[in-house]
Amino acid sequence: MASILRAVTSSSTPGVDSTNPANDIGKRLAKWALVIGVPTAVCVAAYLVYRQQQDQAKKSATRRSPLPTPLTSITGTTIPSTKAGGDALSTSDSRTKNRLTLAIQLKNEGNIKYRENKFNEAIIAYTKAIDACPSESKEELSQFYQNRAAAWESLKNYSKVIEDCSQAIELNPKYIKCIQRRARAAENIENFQLALEDYSTVCFLDSYQPAYIMAADKVLTNLAKHYIETMPPSTAELSKDYVRTSLNEFEDDPIFNSTIINEIRTAQPDSPLARAYQAYNESRFTDIPSLCTQEIELSISSPYKLQALLLRGSFYLLMGNYKEASADFDAVINDSNATENMKINAELKRANTKIHQRDVEGAMYEYDQCIKNHPNACGPRVHRGMLKTLLESYSEAHDDFSEALNISPINLRAKYQKLINDAKIGNKENKPDKVEQSLGSFEEYYDSCKHDIYYALALTSCYLDNDRKDKALEYLKKFVKEIPNNPTLLALKANCLMATDPSNNVEAEKLFTHALEIDPSNETVLTMFAIFKCNRNQFEEAANLYERAIQCSRGEEKLMQYAALLYAIRAQGRAMKRLSLNFPGGFPQANGPLPSWMGGMN
Numbered sequence: 132m133a134s135i136l137r138a139v140t141s142s143s144t145p146g147v148d149s150t151n152p153a154n155d156i157g158k159r160l161a162k163w164a165l166v167i168g169v170p171t172a173v174c175v176a177a178y179l180v181y182r183q184q185q186d187q188a189k190k191s192a193t194r195r196s197p198l199p200t201p202l203t204s205i206t207g208t209t210i211p212s213t214k215a216g217g218d219a220l221s222t223s224d225s226r227t228k229n230r231l232t233l234a235i236q237l238k239n240e241g242n243i244k245y246r247e248n249k250f251n252e253a254i255i256a257y258t259k260a261i262d263a264c265p266s267e268s269k270e271e272l273s274q275f276y277q278n279r280a281a282a283w284e285s286l287k288n289y290s291k292v293i294e295d296c297s298q299a300i301e302l303n304p305k306y307i308k309c310i311q312r313r314a315r316a317a318e319n320i321e322n323f324q325l326a327l328e329d330y331s332t333v334c335f336l337d338s339y340q341p342a343y344i345m346a347a348d349k350v351l352t353n354l355a356k357h358y359i360e361t362m363p364p365s366t367a368e369l370s371k372d373y374v375r376t377s378l379n380e381f382e383d384d385p386i387f388n389s390t391i392i393n394e395i396r397t398a399q400p401d402s403p404l405a406r407a408y409q410a411y412n413e414s415r416f417t418d419i420p421s422l423c424t425q426e427i428e429l430s431i432s433s434p435y436k437l438q439a440l441l442l443r444g445s446f447y448l449l450m451g452n453y454k455e456a457s458a459d460f461d462a463v464i465n466d467s468n469a470t471e472n473m474k475i476n477a478e479l480k481r482a483n484t485k486i487h488q489r490d491v492e493g494a495m496y497e498y499d500q501c502i503k504n505h506p507n508a509c510g511p512r513v514h515r516g517m518l519k520t521l522l523e524s525y526s527e528a529h530d531d532f533s534e535a536l537n538i539s540p541i542n543l544r545a546k547y548q549k550l551i552n553d554a555k556i557g558n559k560e561n562k563p564d565k566v567e568q569s570l571g572s573f574e575e576y577y578d579s580c581k582h583d584i585y586y587a588l589a590l591t592s593c594y595l596d597n598d599r600k601d602k603a604l605e606y607l608k609k610f611v612k613e614i615p616n617n618p619t620l621l622a623l624k625a626n627c628l629m630a631t632d633p634s635n636n637v638e639a640e641k642l643f644t645h646a647l648e649i650d651p652s653n654e655t656v657l658t659m660f661a662i663f664k665c666n667r668n669q670f671e672e673a674a675n676l677y678e679r680a681i682q683c684s685r686g687e688e689k690l691m692q693y694a695a696l697l698y699a700i701r702a703q704g705r706a707m708k709r710l711s712l713n714f715p716g717g718f719p720q721a722n723g724p725l726p727s728w729m730g731g732m733n
Contacts (some may be wrong), residue, residue, distance in 0.1 A: 209538045227265045234264035238275055245282055253282045272303035277309040284312060293314035293325075304709060307336050314346070323354045327698060332706040347699075353445065355694035367683045369416040370653040372618050374449055379585050381480065382510055382544060385473050386442045395435060396402050402426060419446045437469050441477060451686020460484075461597065475505050477515055486518070487686065494518060519546055522586040525556045543580065547573070547589045554593055566597055577606075581613045584620075591623060600630045618646035622656040639663060652683040658693070661700075670704025 241256030257279035261416050262274045281297035296313035299306055314329035330347040337343065370388040378384060385391070387537040395405050403425035410418040423443035426433050433439065444459030463707050469477075482497035498515035516531030516677040532549035535542060550569045557565030573590055580586035587610040594603035604627040611620050625642035628635035643660040650656065650711060664673035 134358075135394050145297075150585075158538055163632065227267070230263055230265050231268050231271065231371070233269065234260045234268075234275065237263060238278060241278060241282070243659055245278070245285075248285075250282045250285045254279055257282065268300045273299040273306055273309070276302070277306065277312070280309065280312055280316075282365070284316060287319075289319045291315040293320075293322075305336055307333055310336075311343075318346075318350055320567065321353075322413050323350050323357075324698070324702065326350045327354065327702040328709075331699075331703045332709060335706060335710060335712065351695045351698055354698045355691045358694040358698070362681070362690070365682060365685060366416065367652050369449055369685075370618075370650050370655075370683065371414045372650050372653050374414075374416055374656065376584060376588075377449060378445065380483075381476055383472060383476075384445075385470070386438065386445055391435075391438060395438075401436075402433075402435075403429075404433070404435050404442075407439070407442060415449070417448060420450070420452075437463055437466055437473060441473060441627075444477070444481060448480055448484055448487070450684070451487070451684070453488055453686070457481055457484050471505065471508075473507055475501065475510060478504070479510060482514065487688065488687065491522065507538060509535045509542050509545060512538070513542070513545050513548060514546075516552065520548065520552045520555065525552055525559060526696075528552045529556065543576065543586070546576070547586065550590060551593050554597060558597065570594065570597070570599070570602075572617055577609075581610065584614055584617060587614060587620060588623075591627075595627070600627055603627050613663055616649050617652040618653045618656050621646040621649075622653075622659045625663065629666065633666070636663075636667065654680050654689075657683065661696075665700065668707075670700050670707075674701045674704070 132510065147722050180572040232682065237260035241260060244253035244256055257275055260275045261272065261279070264275060264656055266272070276295045276299035280292045280299065283289075283295060293313055293316050295433045296309050296576075299309045303309070311333050314326045314333065317323070317326035317329065327347060327350045330343055330350060334340075334343050334347065344707070370614045379388070392408055395402065395408065399405055399463065403422045407419045407422035407426070410416070410422060420443050423439040423446075426439040427436055427443070438457045440462050444456045444463070447453075447456035447459060448462065448651035460481040463477040464474050464481070478497060478501040482494045484503065485491070485494035495515070495518065498511055501511040502508075502515065512531045512535040516535065519525075519531060522721040529549070529552055532545050532552060535545040539545065550573045553704060554566045554569040557563065557569060570593060573593060576586065577590075587606075591603045591607050591610070594600070594606065604624065607620060607624040607627055611617070614620060621642045625639035625646075628639045628642070643656060643663060646653065646656040647660070657676050660672040661676035661680070664670070664676060674697050677693050677700065681690060681693045681697070684693060
């Protein structure tokens with residue numbers, strides 16, 4: 132990676148500046164961003180704000196050197212002499228210029244030694260140049276420190292590289308090549324936080340070149356992995372809202388069959404499974420797997436073993452224990468005593484574990500098998516259609532929803548998802564009438580479904596997805612009244628308020644704060660509130676919210692995402708402080724629902 136970065140900024144002398152290192156941020160900075168994520172498994176997107184400067188000039192192909200005329204021995208020209216009369220240089224100015232010219236000569240001699248790979252001799256020459264250079268010649272002095280740092284880098288003395296680069300950056304805070312060099316050196320000695328801060332600064336100053344982002348990705352990966360490795364096991368309770376919203380995805384879920392639950396409570400009120408359901412009612416979710424294990428391991432075979440397996444697997448899934456969850460679902464699927472509804476539910480949840488693990492191909496295979504095993508079931512087609520919608524395979528998704536409605540014409544979930552997909556098709560085909568027809572049909576269900584959180588999230592997300600923040604906010608206000616104290620709805624309302632008018636920040640902050648009072652462990656609210664804080668340029672507060680989200684999270688995937696965001700936000704906050712910058716108007720608001728990696732609802 133370092134070689135790629137060197138190639139981006141190479142000069143006529145490899146690693147050594149012979150030109151002016153200064154950069155005019157007013158001319159160069161055309162992009163702003165909350166940078167970066169970590170590659171492959173962790174997908175953290177950059178929010179880009181394009182702010183073109185009104186009088187932005189094109190970059191010149193070459194930059195004119197600001198340095199004075201070098202000595203005769205180097206260039207064949209002569210040193211200006213002091214003349215009598217009004218145009219004579221003062222003795223002081225003459226001495227300063229002579230010292231600077233001598234320093235440039237020494238620097239050029241160091242460049243020659245550097246090209247000859249005589250790095251120790253180059254360092255001696257650069258040191259003499261630094262000693263000779265007048266302190267007021269800051270740009271030139273910063274260049275000499277940077278060139279000496281290049282020689283130290285060739286000798287792999289990374290501590291000296293950082294030391295010299297720091298001197299140069301103090302003299303010239305926008306010295307891209309030097310900041311980049313210090314980042315590489317810091318990365319080599321595993322000072323990843325300094326490396327990330329420097330890569331972030333370079334991104335700000337040089338319009339987010341791909342090489343810089345790739346380098347920052349690599350550093351973020353190391354930081355996030357180390358953070359996760361040193362974390363103690365999470366003791367935070369699962370969010371009530373998260374649990375209930377996630378389980379609401381599965382219609383006719385047998386683990387919540389009221390007849391079976393009442394039977395268990397009546398026949399075996401002191402059984403582990405009865406106590407597991409009591410733990411659910413009391414929102415002690417992390418107690419449920421161990422109680423289910425006790426039920427499964429009873430010496431006398433439990434008549435509710437399959438119920439306990441399915442319940443335990445469901446909470447393993449919510450807790451991010453995907454391997455254990457899949458094993459429980461497999462046990463239910465392969466048990467001849469399991470009902471068809473149990474098997475469908477287990478197969479759908481097994482596919483869901485694949486989605487959480489970003490194995491889309493595996494999830495699609497599971498849905499295909501579920502439909503093959505249960506050709507007359509509506510649910511598997513709805514779930515496969517939802518995944519195809521997310522993958523933007525809208526035509527195939529349309530077929531799944533249509534088949535689901537042929538099987539069960541009154542299935543509201545199938546109707547909602549078909550309308551969402553139809554609106555996306557309308558957008559793709561540039562047919563506004565089709566979009567409006569889908570949204571209008573969606574609204575027709577409001578009176579009968581206004582207390583259904585799934586409908587509320589689906590309708591508002593559909594409006595947000597179509598950049599109709601006004602309508603989304605209108606319905607969110609209604610849903611908040613119909614479904615009071617739902618933290619996700621409160622957070623979405625706050626986000627919509629800010630998207631429609633940033634001056635709503637006070638009301639939005641109150642909504643976020645109230646949502647966390649209701650559900651302190653709600654990752655969705657914590658991460659959306661963190662984005663709000665980024666919009667307010669309150670980076671440390673945003674990072675603290677991500678730390679809270681980490682404490683409430685389960686599963687390595689999500690932990691890596693949040694840890695990466697935590698470090699990215701803090702690094703960029705420090706970088707902006709160094710450069711005395713602010714995002715113009717804050718980070719951009721999402722035009723649609725926040726993606727799941729940011730805590731949003733899909």
